[in-house]
Amino acid sequence: MLAIVTGASTGIGKELARCCASGGFDLLICANEPEIHDAAQEFRKLGRNVEAIEADLGTPDGVELLCHAAGNGPVSVLIANAGRGLGGAFLDEDWDGALNVIDVNISGTIYLIHLIGRQMREHQNGQILIVGSTAGFIPGSYQAVYNGTKAFLDSFSYALRDELKGTGVTVTCLSPGATDTAFFERAGMIDTALGQFEAQFDPAEVAREGYEAMRRGDAGVVSGAVNKLQAAFAGVIPRTVLAEMHRRMAEPMNNSDGQEVRNIADVEF
């Protein structure tokens, strides 16, 4: 049984790969940086066959390289986890950075699902886990592109799941809330209330919830009781209010001159 896990070098993806290895799957793991080979070494100690691919999943070539390594499968599990964030006001962002978030989180993710999903449908067997985010339920003032990509994945996941009814292939969407990984640092969001939020979730716990939901064939899971509550509220609070709430969490606390413009103590979660 083979599981493909993208973004398995760190954070939630690494823990999802660990769940798969512990669950008896051989692994094909992928990330953009050489650290993916260290992760592979770690997982081999769990007694599984592990292949690591270094590829930029924000490009068609990178996605095809990963699929080529999978060969004709069969692939039992596909975990589309690789993703990146980007904080800041949209018009002040570097366009290439914003486009890269769309390329990795949306284009690369669904191209991979298109290729592997067809293979799964042919074998009438497979489980796909798409890592979305609670960010997908909220208009992300000061994180607008990222939240938009996660809203896309949330919608896409439920649509594909419905299309695949009766084929033996299930699709599950995992929506984590703020989780303790390198995500916020990489997104340039350390200087925000979200980036400094102390009660971030444990990536191992988030991964376990997602893995178990996928194995049961559930449609989706929001990780953590607090996030489940927030997700429920997000469905009834007006979007203008949600955007304003998000601004308070994601707007930098210092201006470009390094002067403090707000204090974390003033932010309510």
Ligand SMILES: NC(=O)c1ccc[n+]([C@@H]2O[C@H](COP(=O)([O-])OP(=O)(O)OC[C@H]3O[C@@H](n4cnc5c(N)ncnc54)[C@H](OP(=O)(O)O)[C@@H]3O)[C@@H](O)[C@H]2O)c1
């Ligand atoms: N942390 C949170 O608060 C949070 C909340 C909700 C959802 N999520 C989602 O959870 C997923 C994992 O994030 P994380 O928190 O675990 O962050 P992370 O520790 O930064 O992990 C991101 C992973 O994605 C990989 N990746 C990024 N760009 C890639 C590319 N172009 N090609 C291949 N691999 C790429 C990274 O590999 P390299 O280092 O090699 O680039 C890394 O393995 C993401 O989809 C994120 O949006 C995170």
